[in-house]
Amino acid sequence: MAIVLLGINASPFVRKVRVVLAEKGIPHEREDVIPVNVSAEYRKISPLGKIPAMRDGDRALCDSSIICAYLERTHPEPALYPSDPYEYARALWFEEYGDSALVSVVGPKIFFKKFVAPRFFNQPMNEAEVQRSIDEELPPLFDYLESQLGDGPFLAGRTFSIGDIGIATEFVNLRHAGVGVDTRRWPKLARWVAGIHERPSFRKLIEEERAAFGLTA
Numbered sequence: 001m002a003i004v005l006l007g008i009n010a011s012p013f014v015r016k017v018r019v020v021l022a023e024k025g026i027p028h029e030r031e032d033v034i035p036v037n038v039s040a041e042y043r044k045i046s047p048l049g050k051i052p053a054m055r056d057g058d059r060a061l062c063d064s065s066i067i068c069a070y071l072e073r074t075h076p077e078p079a080l081y082p083s084d085p086y087e088y089a090r091a092l093w094f095e096e097y098g099d100s101a102l103v104s105v106v107g108p109k110i111f112f113k114k115f116v117a118p119r120f121f122n123q124p125m126n127e128a129e130v131q132r133s134i135d136e137e138l139p140p141l142f143d144y145l146e147s148q149l150g151d152g153p154f155l156a157g158r159t160f161s162i163g164d165i166g167i168a169t170e171f172v173n174l175r176h177a178g179v180g181v182d183t184r185r186w187p188k189l190a191r192w193v194a195g196i197h198e199r200p201s202f203r204k205l206i207e208e209e210r211a212a213f214g215l216t217a
């Protein structure tokens with residue numbers, strides 16, 4: 001029976017799982033679930049009412065990190081978790097950094113206020129407030145990532161990993177909201193984001209989302 005991913009595309013956590021599915025070439029279906037007033041049935045799969053959740057036959061799971069870890073075990077190739085213990089731990093750390101520090105600024109303070117609220121809830125944006133988050137809250141997060149990147153194309157070790165996915169998915173939401181990375185201030189980060197977003201897995205999803213949102217430029 002096919003894997004069914006539950007959630008909506010604009011969520012960085014849903015995208016994280018979609019990138020893993022794409023990188024591993026796992027056939028799947030997707031069902032829209034908007035994480036507001038979710039059904040009692042959905043809560044049985046995702047007790048916190050959050051997206052994503054996943055069904056794999058008669059098995060059900062929730063939480064992007066748990067789903068990605070499961071998919072790594074059911075579909076080991078290509079590996080998205082480094083085999084070296086330290087690189088493995090670093091990959092998990094970057095995934096966590098994306099899922100906690102980055103999302104807490106990118107999600108509610110920038111993507112929601114600048115992109116979702118005006119478009120979908122007809123709420124005017126408080127421009128000064130959003131700009132303050134962009135000018136003051138993002139830079140320390142970007143500084144840290146810049147300091148962690150070496151000369152190679154990946155964040156954790158020598159291969160593309162869940163660490164790259166967990167961080168790069170947040171930059172898709174920033175991109176939708178029209179926020180980029182200043183190449184002079186954060187040259188390594190800007191190069192890394194561009195490289196990861198050019199991978200076929202990310203590129204296809206970004207194009208699909210941009211088309212759905214009517215974003216052209």
Ligand SMILES: N[C@@H](CCC(=O)N[C@@H](CS)C(=O)NCC(=O)O)C(=O)O
Pocket residue numbers: 011012013035036048049050051052062063064065099
């Ligand atoms: N740790 C969770 C976080 C998921 C999450 O926060 N999803 C958001 C959408 S981007 C959500 O469902 N929010 C609704 C809520 O918090 O009730 C994961 O990795 O899946």
